[in-house]
Amino acid sequence: MDIGTRRTNSHDDIDHEPLEGDEQEERKLVYANVAEFVTEHLAYQYRRDIDLAGRATTFTWCAQWWRHEEAVSRLTGLWRAWENLRTDPTTGLAVWWRDYADPTMRTLFDEKGPFHGCTPRAHAPKGIPLPLDPPPAGLFG
Numbered sequence: 222m223d224i225g226t227r228r229t230n231s232h233d234d235i236d237h238e239p240l241e242g243d244e245q246e247e248r249k250l251v252y253a254n255v256a257e258f259v260t261e262h263l264a265y266q267y268r269r270d271i272d273l274a275g276r277a278t279t280f281t282w283c284a285q286w287w288r289h290e291e292a293v294s295r296l297t298g299l300w301r302a303w304e305n306l307r308t309d310p311t312t313g314l315a316v317w318w319r320d321y322a323d324p325t326m327r328t329l330f331d332e333k334g335p336f337h338g339c340t341p342r343a344h345a346p347k348g349i350p351l352p353l354d355p356p357p358a359g360l361f362g
Contacts, residue, residue: 248308250304251304251307252300252304254300255293255296255297255300256287258296258299258300258303259286259296259300262303263296263299266322267326269282269330271341272340273340273341273342274340274342279330279332280330280332281330281331281332281334281336281337281339281340282329282330282336282339282340282341283336283339283340283341283344283346284341284342284344285339285344286329286336288344288346289335289336289346291335292329292335292336295325295328295329295335296325296329298321298325299321299322299325302317302320302321303317303321303322306321335348
């Protein structure tokens with residue numbers, strides 16, 4: 222991606238036009254999908270000192286974030302919240318940062334979070350799915 226063509230500040234994405242009736246459903250998304258949101262927006266909003274080799278860092282990130290189901294789910298929720306809250310010209314972005322972005326990114330960046338074992342250069346997850354026992358027959362219906 223050419224950095225010169227990306228949005229240069231988070232205010233570029235705010236839609237100041239008030240919504241009326243069915244316009245809420247018709248409003249176009251700024252980003253077509255979660256990958257575009259992460260690549261063109263989020264990666265530039267979160268600038269951290271991340272050791273590319275993954276040594277002794279408090280921030281963990283996997284460049285192949287899209288291979289982690291939990292990360293995809295969390296980032297999709299973050300993108301959808303941003304698309305909705307960007308239309309609020311008063312506290313929309315503040316709410317997005319406080320209630321959505323910061324908690325989500327804290328979880329993703331955590332050294333024992335979904336990217337545990339990975340580095341920005343290597344996808345090497347250590348986590349396993351939660352162990353489960355089947356529920357007793359008839360418990361849920």
